[in-house]
Amino acid sequence: MKILLLSAYDAASHAYWHRGLVDNLGQHQWTVLTLPPRYFSWRIRGNSLSWAFSERECLEQDYDLLIATSMTDLSALRGFVPHLAGIPTLVYFHENQFAYPESGREYGNVEPKILNLYTALAADLICFNTDYNRDTFIDGCRRLLKKLPDQIPVGVIEQLERRSSVLPVPLPQSVFLPHAPQPGPLRLIWNHRWEFDKGPELLLRAARQLCEAGVDFRLDLVGQQFRRVPEAFQELRAVLGDRLGHWGYVESVAEYRRLLQQADVVLSTALHDFQGIAVLEGVAAGAMPLVPGRLAYPQLLPASCCYCSGEGETQSLVDSVIRLAGLKCAGQVLSAPDISALSWDNMAPLYERLLHRVAAEGV
Template sequence: MNGSVLAFEPWDAGSHRAVRRSITRHGRMDWRFLTRPGRSPRWRLRHAALSFAEETHADPIAGAGGEPPLAHDRVAAAFATGMLSLADLRAAMPGSLRNRPFILSMHENQAAYPVSGDVSELTRDRDAHLAFTNLASMEAADRIVWNSHWNLESFLEGMSASMRHAPEPVGDDWAGRIRAKSTVVAPPIEVSEIDDAMVLRNPPAARYRDDPRHDRPPTLVAWPHRWEHDKGCDELLQLADEAARREVDGGPAIRWVILGHRPQDPPEAMKTLLRRHGKRIAHAGEADRSDYLGWLAGCDWVLSTARHEFFGMAVAEALFAGCLPWLPSRLAYPELVPEDALNLNPWDRPSEGTITALRPRIRNRLERARAEVAVDQLETVVMETIESMRT
């Protein structure tokens, strides 16, 4: 394909940054990303589009990260993630770019994002406004890429509920229009990095397992999530309490590997978890990438208690690393693993024969998320969108 993809990432942190890096690493197309740091999400959703549009009025557009400038006539398509208003971006860009194909990538959606129970009614109204920003972005896009069917369906369901509170009807066709231009592509996961961690014998987990202070071999369970209310911290605490009781009665010696970002003021459930079960926690908090993958590769299970999960990249990484799934049959998890791999737990551990047969089935189910495969699928969508607008 001649030309470049002018891409906008307003939330260049966490899984958003991981996806961007995989696209630039494995993509065959010429991707030119403009980015903003991952902070102040409400401001990003409303402000980033105008900020980015300002940059595009220069011709050529200044290159980022040492890349050469990009002339307007070299732009074949525009690509943006859902943490901005694509409607504002397209409207505010110069006319020479506005008629290019615009692809919107929905990493998450605001209509299904759970709101903490202690927020004000004003904040709830503002969050509903962000969901309508998502809707306007989708109406302005030529193609919408979702990371899971759950993400798409939860948005449509959440927006339908919000529409009932609108002072005037928007019309009956909005959901059909979104479905017609939507497709699902898994986010790219760098499986080769995970495989390397498994070959390197999982140093952090191995050191913990070999600690002579253990009365018996521990069962390591990874919880790879942000320490936030929407990740089900209360349920994690309940399970840790149950694990401690069962251990006294002869159950497995479950030890917790708590990964993910730890905010300055964690939820009360996490504070209680650290205080009550500190001796049963092998690790708590963020780790550098090498140790993070080492922990995943050394754990026996991966647990999710999330109230929302639009795909579950951290869970998928753990599954690629060989962890058994301790996952509920909700959210995006039925798309990640076979049906008989849902609702398992360490107390009712499957037989070794079942586990041996299950792991390759899970890995095969996740093959579409392997970085090389996922980026190729994404670029196919971009090229198809470009071609469809030429005819």
């Protein structure tokens, strides 16, 4: 098949996904258009304008299938380029705008949510990486439509539900590595974007309690950083002292993989995660996950890997780390759950069937 793939806000997780498609479904002829992940408010509304008048020749080619991320302004793009309206279309949701935690800098702009809704309605099929993503999207659309003043058509939610399916972002074979645990204290790794939505405040509270209790552990803090780094990270650096391992972004992929292999525990304190690729890569390298019992995690990992959410969450996380540190001290090997079902080797046939279904039926 000839497939056009549009990634309108090509953040790291989006690029990870579409590169996996191209690499593992190479029997198809792929054309991939991306836009950089910056100027969020402009990008999500302006991508249709940018592409329609700079990539028209490419967009007007004959394709068997169109795949777009949920950041794509699909309804407007099809208006600008009518040729696209006749191509069977799949929209993939890595995330949705209804389930993001607020940073305090928002201004009540409903447009990102409306764009998600319009793009979903313009597709023949919408696919989500987890049930959590789909459920929060559908629920968010339902609540949004109830707030609108008038002229709301009936059956919109039912239409979205009929068109929706779930298929996770697969993991490349390169992340499945032999575990290489190190002697000494419990080694934890926190490998996420250094932003408020990844929960640095929870991490700071837990780290402070663990240090005050004299728990023997070592924490690697790695991940992508931006211009605004939450103050919690500098406080963490001071609190951890000699318990701090690697600090900051790891340029070398090989070095990053080595840190994952050596970790006993891969940790999440996220306020939102729609799939949690960073945690899953740690698990694939042999680290035991320690994640909140909310978001997408209970659908992906055993309950034994989840600490309690809500009231008492910090204490539950602290107690879990203390328990795991005790197990390692006693000589017990901490084992990661088997997530090989999420590998591209296992998931490529599922994606192949999905693409053929949309291309053949447009439904």
